[in-house]
Amino acid sequence: MSNYSNNDMPNQQILLVEDDGRIVDFIRRGLKADGYNVEVANCGQDALTLAQKDRFGVIVLDLGLPDMNGRNVCETLRQRGVDTPILMLTAMDAVLDKVAGLRAGADDYMTKPFSFEELTARIEALMRRRGGGESNLASKELKIADLTLNGETHQVNRGSVSIELTPKEFALLECFMRAPGRVLSRTRILEQVWGYSADPLTNVVDVYIRQLRRKIDDDHEIKLIKTVRGFGYKMDAA
Numbered sequence: 001m002s003n004y005s006n007n008d009m010p011n012q013q014i015l016l017v018e019d020d021g022r023i024v025d026f027i028r029r030g031l032k033a034d035g036y037n038v039e040v041a042n043c044g045q046d047a048l049t050l051a052q053k054d055r056f057g058v059i060v061l062d063l064g065l066p067d068m069n070g071r072n073v074c075e076t077l078r079q080r081g082v083d084t085p086i087l088m089l090t091a092m093d094a095v096l097d098k099v100a101g102l103r104a105g106a107d108d109y110m111t112k113p114f115s116f117e118e119l120t121a122r123i124e125a126l127m128r129r130r131g132g133g134e135s136n137l138a139s140k141e142l143k144i145a146d147l148t149l150n151g152e153t154h155q156v157n158r159g160s161v162s163i164e165l166t167p168k169e170f171a172l173l174e175c176f177m178r179a180p181g182r183v184l185s186r187t188r189i190l191e192q193v194w195g196y197s198a199d200p201l202t203n204v205v206d207v208y209i210r211q212l213r214r215k216i217d218d219d220h221e222i223k224l225i226k227t228v229r230g231f232g233y234k235m236d237a238a
Ligand code: CA
Pocket: 018, 019, 020, 062, 063, 064, 065
């Protein structure tokens, strides 16, 4: 956490939403030792009460909660306009869980059991992305064919149709639209959008590309996101 200047200091508050006391102790103790402030919610309702706009730098959210599914917590927060990065914890390595979690608006996920080092690496990456996010938007509006992305209003349109994107989908689209026609590897996309280098086990990029295609391309004759077999993806109007 040392590579920040003072006025660029990320929000060190973390909300941990988890009902398993042992996991809470393990995570809270470790994060406190690393200088974070940790608040704990033991159920979904408490999480929804605590997580108001911009209060936390990152929310660590368990999928299995006593009163509701973590996915619903995530969805509800996004509907309320809370765009705090959310790291979802899943009990098993179920692809369906992950996809559903990401669709609900989570930024990243981790499968239990995980190492503490992995957890802090993900949290730091989420905070880094967020800290650098706004200032990276040099030009306000990006355009490829009839697709436009406005960095100030976060408005995305294809033709006259407005498209709703989660914060992560928006970041992924921005990454493509800043490099029209250029092939981006999965590694490159992971670094730019998620802030960490390639984890060979994660298919998070492919999951997100699928979602983005569904929202941007599926209803249109001209597909803008192209798969470049063996290399990655690119976006162009050709
Ligand atoms: Ca749990």
